[in-house]
Amino acid sequence: MNKKxxxxxxxxxxxxxxxxxxxASNVQIYGTAYIEYAYAKQGVGAAGQLxxxxxxxxxxxxxxxxxxxxxGGGLSAWFQCESSMDFRGAGSQxxxxxxxxxxxGILCGRNSALGFKGSFGNVxxxxxxxxxxxxxxxxxxxxxxxxxxxxxxxxxxxxxxxDNTSPIVFERRQNNSLNYVSPTWSGFSAALQISTPQTTxxxxxxxxxxxxxxxxxxxxYTNGPLIVSGSxxxxxxxxxxxxxxxxxxxxxxxxxxxxxxxxxxxxAGGVIAKRTFDGGCNVIxxxxxxxxxxxxxxxxxxxxIAGPHELKAAYVKANSTSGANAAGLVGNLVFNGGAGQxxxxxxxxxxxxxxxxxxxxxxxxxxLNNDTNxxxxxxxxxxxxxGQNQSAFMTSIKSTF
Numbered sequence: 001m002n003k004k005x006x007x008x009x010x011x012x013x014x015x016x017x018x019x020x021x022x023x024a025s026n027v028q029i030y031g032t033a034y035i036e037y038a039y040a041k042q043g044v045g046a047a048g049q050l051x052x053x054x055x056x057x058x059x060x061x062x063x064x065x066x067x068x069x070x071x072g073g074g075l076s077a078w079f080q081c082e083s084s085m086d087f088r089g090a091g092s093q094x095x096x097x098x099x100x101x102x103x104x105g106i107l108c109g110r111n112s113a114l115g116f117k118g119s120f121g122n123v124x125x126x127x128x129x130x131x132x133x134x135x136x137x138x139x140x141x142x143x144x145x146x147x148x149x150x151x152x153x154x155x156x157x158x159x160x161x162x163d164n165t166s167p168i169v170f171e172r173r174q175n176n177s178l179n180y181v182s183p184t185w186s187g188f189s190a191a192l193q194i195s196t197p198q199t200t201x202x203x204x205x206x207x208x209x210x211x212x213x214x215x216x217x218x219x220x221y222t223n224g225p226l227i228v229s230g231s232x233x234x235x236x237x238x239x240x241x242x243x244x245x246x247x248x249x250x251x252x253x254x255x256x257x258x259x260x261x262x263x264x265x266x267x268a269g270g271v272i273a274k275r276t277f278d279g280g281c282n283v284i285x286x287x288x289x290x291x292x293x294x295x296x297x298x299x300x301x302x303x304x305i306a307g308p309h310e311l312k313a314a315y316v317k318a319n320s321t322s323g324a325n326a327a328g329l330v331g332n333l334v335f336n337g338g339a340g341q342x343x344x345x346x347x348x349x350x351x352x353x354x355x356x357x358x359x360x361x362x363x364x365x366x367x368l369n370n371d372t373n374x375x376x377x378x379x380x381x382x383x384x385x386x387g388q389n390q391s392a393f394m395t396s397i398k399s400t401f
Contacts, residue, residue, distance in 0.1 A: 028067065032401075066079065078117060140271055153346055292322065318343045342371060344370045
C-alpha cells in the first residue's frame with residue numbers, strides 16, 4: 001500500500017473515535033484566573049500598632065467543568081462542578097473569608113449542582129449562590145472580595161457557607177441547597193433557595209440547638225439599560241447574637257433593594273440593605289441580648305471611557321447598629337445597645353485596561369473609615385481596633401477562559 005495512503009488510514013482510525021467522542025460529549029472546561037497585589041496601612045489593632053504590609057490574594061479564581069444533555073421536548077439535564085484555584089503556592093494564607101466558610105480546598109467547593117431546565121425554568125440541588133448573591137452584583141459591580149471588596153460592610157461578606165456558620169453573612173453561596181430560577185417573562189425573573197439542615201440525629205424537641213435553615217427569594221427586572229432587583233433572606237436557628245447552642249427559636253432576616261441604569265458608556269447603581277438579628281428574648285431568656293439590626297447603603301459608577309479604558313468608583317456607608325445591648329463584636333458588627341458610633345464608610349476607585357474581552361489589568365485605591373466604636377476592616381487584612389481606619393493600594397490581573 002502506498003505509504004501516504006497507509007498514513008491517512010492510520011490517522012483516520014484514531015481520528016474517528018475521537019470525533020465520535022467529541023460529538024457525544026458536551027463537557028466544557030471554564031474558569032477565572034485572578035491575582036491581586038495590595039499594600040495596606042492597617043492602623044492600630046487590638047494589641048497595638050499594626051505593620052503596614054503587602055500581600056497577594058486570589059479571590060474568585062476558579063476552574064470548573066460543566067455539561068448539558070438535551071432530553072427532548074425542551075428538557076435538559078445539566079451539571080456543574082466549580083472549584084477554587086490558588087496561584088500563590090503551598091503555605092499561602094486562606095482567602096479573605098470568615099471562619100466557618102466551606103469553599104476552599106475541596107472539589108466542587110464553589111457553584112456546583114445537578115439539575116433540570118426547560119420552559120418551566122431551572123431546578124437544581126447543590127452548593128450555589130443565594131438569590132441575594134445572584135442578583136446583587138448587577139447593581140454594585142465592583143469587586144465583592146479582595147482589597148476593594150465592599151460586601152463585608154454591605155452584607156457581612158460574600159462567601160460560601162453552610163447553614164449557621166458565618167451567621168451575619170447574607171450574600172451567601174449556600175451549601176446543601178435546593179434552588180429554582182424562573183424563566184424571564186417580559187424582563188421579570190425570580191429565584192428561590194431553601195437549604196437543608198443536614199441534621200438527622202442529636203436534636204430533640206426540648207434541645208436548645210434547633211435545625212438551622214436558610215430561605216431566600218429574589219426578584220429582578222431588566223429592560224434595556226434599566227435593572228431593578230431585590231432579595232429577602234431568612235435564617236432560622238442561627239443565633240448570630242447568642243452563639244452556638246442557644247439558637248433554637250431565633251429568626252434573623254435581611255433584605256436589599258437596588259436599581260442600576262446605563263447612561264451610554266456610564267452605568268450607575270445604588271442599593272440599600274438591612275439585616276435584623278434575633279436576640280432570643282422570647283425563647284432563650286438566659287441568653288437574651290435584645291434584637292439587633294444594621295442598615296447599609298452602596299453607590300457604584302462604571303465608566304467605559306473609550307477603547308480598552310474603564311474607570312470604576314464606589315462608596316459604601318454603614319449606619320450605627322441598633323439594639324443588642326450585650327452582644328459586643330459579632331463578625332465585623334459591633335452592638336452596644338444603640339449607644340451609637342458603630343458605623344463606617346468605605347470608598348474606592350479603580351482603573352482597568354482591557355486587553356481583550358477575557359484579559360485585563362487594574363490599579364486601585366480604597367480607604368475605610370470607622371466610627372469611634374466600629375471595627376470594620378479591609379478584606380484579607382487584620383481587623384483594626386475600634387475607631388481605627390485602613391487604606392490600601394492594589395493592582396490585579398484577571399483572565400477568563
